[in-house]
Amino acid sequence: MFDSIVFSSVSEFLQMGTYAVHVWTVYAVFAVFIFVNLYLPLVQRRQFIREQKRRAQRDAQMGKVSADQNAGQADDSVVPGESE
Amino acid sequence: MWLWFSKLGSPKWFYELTTKWLPWLVVFMAVSMTVGLVWALLFVPEDYQQGFTNRIFYVHVPVASISLAAFPLMAVAGVITMVWKMKLADMVAKCAAPIGAWFTAVALITGAVWGQPTWGTWWVWDARLTSLLLQFFLLIGVIALRSAIESPDSAAKACALLSIVGAINVPIIKYSVEWWNTLHQPATDLTMNESGANGPEIWVPLLIMIAAVYCFFAVSLILATRNEILMRERRSQWVMDIVAKAKV
Numbered sequence: 001m002f003d004s005i006v007f008s009s010v011s012e013f014l015q016m017g018t019y020a021v022h023v024w025t026v027y028a029v030f031a032v033f034i035f036v037n038l039y040l041p042l043v044q045r046r047q048f049i050r051e052q053k054r055r056a057q058r059d060a061q062m063g064k065v066s067a068d069q070n071a072g073q074a075d076d077s078v079v080p081g082e083s084e
Numbered sequence: 085m086w087l088w089f090s091k092l093g094s095p096k097w098f099y100e101l102t103t104k105w106l107p108w109l110v111v112f113m114a115v116s117m118t119v120g121l122v123w124a125l126l127f128v129p130e131d132y133q134q135g136f137t138n139r140i141f142y143v144h145v146p147v148a149s150i151s152l153a154a155f156p157l158m159a160v161a162g163v164i165t166m167v168w169k170m171k172l173a174d175m176v177a178k179c180a181a182p183i184g185a186w187f188t189a190v191a192l193i194t195g196a197v198w199g200q201p202t203w204g205t206w207w208v209w210d211a212r213l214t215s216l217l218l219q220f221f222l223l224i225g226v227i228a229l230r231s232a233i234e235s236p237d238s239a240a241k242a243c244a245l246l247s248i249v250g251a252i253n254v255p256i257i258k259y260s261v262e263w264w265n266t267l268h269q270p271a272t273d274l275t276m277n278e279s280g281a282n283g284p285e286i287w288v289p290l291l292i293m294i295a296a297v298y299c300f301f302a303v304s305l306i307l308a309t310r311n312e313i314l315m316r317e318r319r320s321q322w323v324m325d326i327v328a329k330a331k332v
Contacts, residue, residue: 005126013126016136022201023139026194027125030143033190034300037183041307048314052327 093170095313096322102306109306113299120292128289140198142290146297148191148216152254153301154184154223159251162244174240175316177247178230179308183301185223192216203267211260212268215253222250 007013016023124142131138161177164170195213196206207213226246233239261270317323 006129007126016139017130019135019137019139019201022137022197026140026143026197029190029193029197030147033147033186037186037300037304038307041304041311044311045307045314046332048311048318049327049330050332052318052324053330053332056324056327 093164093168093172095172095175095317096320098172099310099313102310106303106306109299109303113296113303116292116296116299120289120296123289124293128285134202137198137201140194142293144191144194144198145290146294147187147194149294150297150301151184151187151191151216151219152257154180154187155219155247155251155254158184158226158243158247162247165240165244171316172313174244175312176305176309177240177243179305179312181223181226181230181243183304183308185220185227187301188216188220188223192220208267210266210268211264212257212266215257215260219250219253219257222246222253226250 014020014024120142125139128138128142130136158177158180161173161180164173165177192213195216199208200206226243229246230239230243233242260266261268314323314326318327
C-alpha cells in the first residue's frame with residue numbers, strides 16, 4: 001500500500017512539485033472552514049446553556065425571595081425579565 | 085400522512101432524532117474525510133499538465149458543488165414556511181444561509197488559488213465565476229435581510245421569498261459552463277465508463293471527498309439548527325430539562 005504513495009520523502013510531499021504555496025493554502029483554508037463550522041456551534045451551545053442555567057437560578061432565587069416577602073399572598077407579580 | 089408531516093415539523097422531534105443520528109454522521113464524516121484527504125494528497129498521481137495542483141481539485145470540486153445545495157434547500161424550506169408555516173423549516177433555512185455563504189466563499193477562494201497557476205489568473209469575469217460570486221452576494225443578502233427585519237414572522241416570509249427567487253441562480257451556475265464559452269472547464273465526467281480520460285484512481289477519491297463534504301454540510305447544519313431550536317424553544321419544558329441536565 002505504501003509503495004503507491006507518489007512522494008518518496010516528506011520534504012517532497014511538502015513541496016508538492018513547485019506548488020507548495022497553492023496546495024497548502026487551499027488545504028489551510030479548508031481546515032479553517034471545517035474547524036469554524038463545527039466548533040462555533042458547539043461554543044454557541046455551551047454559551048446558551050450556561051446563560052439559561054444562570055437565568056433559571058436567578059429566577060428560582062427571585063421566586064424564593066418574593067415568596068418570603070409576600071408570605072401568604074398569591075404570587076403572580078414576578079415575571080422574569082427578558083434580557084437579550 | 086398529515087400526522088407524520090406535522091410531527092416532522094416539530095422542533096422537538098427533530099432535536100431528538102438528530103441526537104440519535106449525529107454521532108453516526110460525525111463518525112462517517114471523520115472516516116470518509118480522513119480516507120479522502122490521505123488518498124487525494126498522497127496517492128493520486130501527478131497530473132501531466134497541472135502537476136500537483138490537482139490536489140486542489142479534491143477540495144474545490146466537493147465544496148463548490150455542495151455550495152449549490154444551499155439555495156435549493158433554502159427555497160424548499162421557504163415554500164414549506166410560506167405554505168404550512170412550519171417553524172422548523174424556517175430554522176433550517178436561517179441556519180443554511182451562513183453555512184452556504186461559507187461554502188461559496190471557500191469555493192471561490194480555492195478556485196482562485198487553483199486558477200492562478202493553471203489559467204495564469206486569480207479571477208476572470210467568466211460566467212461560472214461570476215454566477216457563483218452572485219450566489220455569495222445573494223446569500224449575504226438573505227442573512228442581512230433577516231437581521232434587518234425585527235418581527236421574526238415577517239423576516240421568515242421575506243427570506244423565504246428571496247430564497248425562492250435566489251434559487252433561480254443555481255441552474256445558471258450549474259449550466260454556465262455549457263451555455264457559454266467559459267474559461268472554467270465543464271463538469272467532470274464521473275460516469276463509471278472506461279472511455280473517460282480519467283481512471284478510477286482519479287475519481288474514486290473525489291467521490292469519497294464529495295461524500296465527506298456532504299456529511300460535513302449536514303453535520304454543521306444540524307448543529308446550527310439544534311442551537312436555533314434550543315434558542316427559540318427556550319421557554320418550553322423540554323428545553324429547560326435539557327438545560328438542567330446539561331453539564332457545562
